[in-house]
Amino acid sequence: MVKDQRREPAYLDEMRELMRQVIAADDPSVPAAAILAALHDHLETEDFATSLYLVWGCLGESEWEPDRAADAAREWLALDHHDRDAVRRHYDHWLYQVCGYQRP
Numbered sequence: 001m002v003k004d005q006r007r008e009p010a011y012l013d014e015m016r017e018l019m020r021q022v023i024a025a026d027d028p029s030v031p032a033a034a035i036l037a038a039l040h041d042h043l044e045t046e047d048f049a050t051s052l053y054l055v056w057g058c059l060g061e062s063e064w065e066p067d068r069a070a071d072a073a074r075e076w077l078a079l080d081h082h083d084r085d086a087v088r089r090h091y092d093h094w095l096y097q098v099c100g101y102q103r104p
Contacts, residue, residue: 001004006090007073008045008081008082009047009049009081010042011038011039011042011046011047011049012081014038015035015038015039015052015076016077018031018034018035018038019035019073019076019077020073020077021033021034021074022070023070023073023074023077024071025066026066027051027066028064028066028069029060029064030069032056032059032060032069033060033066034038034054035052035056036056036057039052039056040053043084047077047084048087048091051091051094051095052076052091054095054099054101055072055091055094055095055098055099056072057100058094058095058098058099058100059072059100072094075090075094076090084095
């Protein structure tokens with residue numbers, strides 16, 4: 001099998017580690033805050049960084065629910081980030097169905 005040679009956005013490696021920390025944490029608020037902080041510098045330059053930022057901002061608006069945060073992290077880690085349609089569906093689900101943002 002040939003490995004996909006497309007370059008991944010630089011922030012994805014950092015996000016993967018932080019998502020693993022969310023899953024392992026009893027209190028996901030600390031790694032989740034680190035996700036938001038890390039994404040801040042990529043909002044204008046990386047595809048889907050804004051969507052990820054909005055999802056994690058939404059998850060943190062109320063008291064952190066460890067199971068919900070872990071589910072979001074697991075689903076994000078399972079994504080093939082080269083499959084733009086799958087990534088778009090993931091964010092559509094979390095942004096519009098879970099978080100309740102209004103579709104543009």
